Amino acid sequence: MSDAQILVVDDEPDILSVLVYHLSREGYRVTTAVNGQGALTTAQAEQPDLIILDLMLPGMDGYEVLQRLRGAESTSSMPVILLTARREEDERVKGFEVGADDYITKPFSARELTLRVEALLRRSKAEPFSTSRRVTVGPVVLDREAHRAFSEGVEVDLTRLEYRLLEVLLERRGRVQTRRQLLQAVWDTNAAIETRTVDMHVARLRTKLGEAASLIETVRGIGYRFRALDK
Amino acid sequence: MSDAQILVVDDEPDILSVLVYHLSREGYRVTTAVNGQGALTTAQAEQPDLIILDLMLPGMDGYEVLQRLRGAESTSSMPVILLTARREEDERVKGFEVGADDYITKPFSARELTLRVEALLRRSKAEPFSTSRRVTVGPVVLDREAHRAFSEGVEVDLTRLEYRLLEVLLERRGRVQTRRQLLQAVWDTNAAIETRTVDMHVARLRTKLGEAASLIETVRGIGYRFRALDK
DNA sequence: AGGGAACGTCACAGGTTCGTCACGGGCTGG
DNA sequence: CCAGCCCGTGACGAACCTGTGACGTTCCCT
Structure with missing residues (x-):
């Protein structure tokens, strides 16, 4: 094939x-x-x-x-x-x-x-992410130019960290991200932050995403992953 | 093609x-x-x-x-x-x-x-902004030839910086502009100015715009954005 | 089934960011 | 030279964001 x-x-x-x-x-x-x-x-x-x-x-x-x-x-x-x-x-x-x-x-x-x-x-x-102005993954849309996020068509109000976290998860969708990786990518380099804090932000993000929350999957013992919904 | x-x-x-x-x-x-x-x-x-x-x-x-x-x-x-x-x-x-x-x-x-x-x-x-004589975004109108601004039909008296700030925000409507970007665009080249000063001018501009003030949105931790109201 | 580890959720204190006020310096037109 | 307007900055309170400890829940292994 x-x-x-x-x-x-x-x-x-x-x-x-x-x-x-x-x-x-x-x-x-x-x-x-x-x-x-x-x-x-x-x-x-x-x-x-x-x-x-x-x-x-x-x-x-x-x-x-x-x-x-x-x-x-x-x-x-x-x-x-x-x-x-x-x-x-x-x-x-x-x-x-x-x-x-x-x-x-x-x-x-x-x-x-x-x-x-x-x-x-x-x-x-799939089309590379880093330069896209607008990213769509299933029901989740990110307008990177406007710095806005949508879930199932409605805008969701994200804080700076939540937005960045979602951006990283989407960019690496389908791949598991360890808490450490997320910390490094979302919080600027080597921040002295507990890895459990990541959980908290994932939870907040999930709440705001509503129905689409389940797209952020927990991988026990490792970290998190945004489910890949490739055509 | x-x-x-x-x-x-x-x-x-x-x-x-x-x-x-x-x-x-x-x-x-x-x-x-x-x-x-x-x-x-x-x-x-x-x-x-x-x-x-x-x-x-x-x-x-x-x-x-x-x-x-x-x-x-x-x-x-x-x-x-x-x-x-x-x-x-x-x-x-x-x-x-x-x-x-x-x-x-x-x-x-x-x-x-x-x-x-x-x-x-x-x-x-798409129509380039720079050559338009008259720009209309929702209730806000800019007459660039006459260098005058209107909000909801009534003329608002803007200072030079306020006018330029509004112009830049309109030109890049829908996109977040960081304080630094605004400084660069509004205050010509690298002026040694505090980024907080931008806030002040945004505040003044909002006051003068009246009801339309809410079209200038604050993006916490990033900067400002004029809400896109396409046609 | 039991126990422990990993994860979700809650509440809250401290920190950061933003809107606003006030003020003083500088420029301009008279 | 003066009055009046612009404009940049510091100060401060309010709103918001965010990291963390505590505790409940789920999951997995034995």
Whole structure:
């Protein structure tokens, strides 16, 4: 269904071949790398549309690869799915903070894999957010020029922080945002604020959004996510 | 679809050629410049309908180019799209304050590019404010030729600054204006004035406008906005 | 089912922002 | 030179915003 190119990074031959098999069968062009260094080089050279990255790699681990990807201009916005073992689940927070777009826990089913891949590719094709004057996500509309927000057609009166919080959640819709990430994005850099404060503002925002409140989903143990409603 | 002329300013040959290619394909006449000085000269000489300006330029950077464009009569109202590297969220604010109309972050897609170009050309084709002799927004009327203002049919006696402030707010109606932006627009270039002074003038203006005062909305923590009452 | 951790909600104090008043300096026209 | 109007600024109270502790509720794991 698609001719997108996907870079798969894993040092275990078994897993690698399973991934390649399923993705190829779905019609994706697949490139592989077996360590961090190779991943970085290939990402840079081939400019894939998506990267699937195992956390456990010999030498440079997945976090470091991800961090370096995010640091380089030409790869900073590439969608990345992290691949983790079940026992590494606690690590998810760390992964999201470094900039992962999604997670898959081993063992995974073929269906789960392709679902996530499709979702992420679809999203990255959506119109970019940062420069849009007017943003619409389901019943929620943001007029960034006027600095106004609407929910189901009616204007909602948001404070500065609430507005900014909504803006960030919309901009990264579909992706979980940890409390720390939200703090960093909404409150200016390293503010000395309790992460629980984020909860409070999410609650206030939800109240004001009315029916649309449920679009802000709580991801237990991690943070919050605005449900992606891509066409 | 259009025979508009676009000036593209970028010093990187790769990006420049990509831009030229896509824009030409859409039917635009494209002119190029590779540095700030050339951009200013060409903008002056060719009077393009739109300028796409990279922020990072050798010598004079994009901000300075933009500032000079805005300073010169013949180029002051040209629509400008800034081209920036990802990452710099802060730069966006700076850019808008200097007078950018839109932003595109690198890397960008062809679709994003043409969408923004079209949107901006469409917008600038709407009746330009600067040449209207008489402006009517709801109950407020500005006779720019006679330099007189009316609210609900009765003339209101405004001082020079009050008139200019109202003019700027009307010109950018619907959009939030920060105190700094208002200072820049109303008080000519970098006056050393407290931003709180703006509040005072808004207050005076509101008093004189009578019932229409509520059309000037306060956006807490940001600035002011004249409510948009389109036709 | 029980217990604990994570999350939602409430209330409130402190801080910030804004509207307004008052005042003085500066400019202008007579 | 004077009166009158503009205009910038400090002061202050009111309204609003916001961070936090406390407590209730939900969820998950064992």
